[in-house]
Amino acid sequence: MKTALITGANKSIGFETARQLLRLGYHVFLGSRDPHKGQQAADQLRVEGYAEVEPLPLDVTDPASVAAARAALGQRISVLDVLINNAGISGGMPQPTLTTAVSVVREVFETNVFGVMEVTQAFLDLLRASAAPRIVNVTSGLGSLTLHNDPTWKYYPVKGAAYVPSKAALNAYTIMLAYELRDTAFKVNAVDPGYTATDFNHHSGPGTVAAAAARVVRAAVLGPDGPTSQFFSDDNAPETGLSPW
Known part of the structure; x- marks a missing residue:
């Protein structure tokens, strides 16, 4: 059975991503900063009939928490097939x-960039043990520098000093990571889930959590011929699914 770890998985897109991977037969670990909320999320999924789910206390901004999570997971499994870096914060708007x-x-940046780096480095050994490791960095269409410089883009006025640069930096990290792992079985990609109605944006987005999670899952289950070092965004590029960086 394939295994997956999702950060920030106790609610919203992370939670729905877990549900969809469970539906596909994965054993899913729910990374959650709050152990109580993580347990509640796992209990909810078990009530729905998904037995292959476990909570994992994990605060991506705390190196000690990341190390403890790695040690705990290492006692449960020797192979991690999928890492989804989903945890993120906006910092409040406007900026x-x-x-x-x-x-x-x-x-x-501590959550959206440095946390991703910390978690990825900590769990890389378990991912290397997989025959088909996948890393998905959940980004935002707002991380596209090309589009931010295009006055015709629908989100052109949506700027910000913290969130937007953090996602641009995450995109850059994704490219660097994919490059270093280019001669391996890894697939490393950034996924924009789209403007989705969640607590993150006070439920202002038009997209559904189910559709957003499906975009993340699509990158998590790429086959051996699937792409790497890509910025997937159905929202920014509905024709091709690939956003400009």
């Missing part, structure tokens, strides 16, 4: 570039 406190930018 005017001229007035947003640098401390806010640091806080957002």
Whole structure:
């Protein structure tokens, strides 16, 4: 049975991604900063009939928590097939570039960029043990620098000093990671789940959590001929599914 770890998996897109992977026969570990919420999420999925799910306390901004999660997971499995770096924060909106406190930018980067790096490095050995390892970094269409410089883009006015640069940095990290793993069986991609109605945006997005999670899952289960080092975005590029960086 294939295994998957999802960060920030106790609610919203992460939770639905877990549900969809469970439906496909994966054993899923729900990474959650709050152990109680992680347990509640796992219990809910078990009530729905999914037995192959376990909570895993994991705060991506705390190196000690990441190390403890790696040790705990290593006692359960020797192979991790999928890592989905889903945990993320916005830092609150709006974020005017001229007035947003640098401390806010640091806080957002701690979760959206440094947390992803910390988790990826910690669990890389378990991923290397897989015959077909997959890393999915959940990004945002707002991370596209090309589109942010295009006045005709539908989201052109949506700028920000913290969230947008953090996702652009995450995209850059995805490219670097994919390059270093280019001669292996790894597939490393960034996925924009789309403007989805979640707590993250006060349920203002038009997209559904189910559709958003399906985009993430699609990258998580890529076959051996699937692409790597891509920025998937049905929202930004409905014709091709590939967003400009």
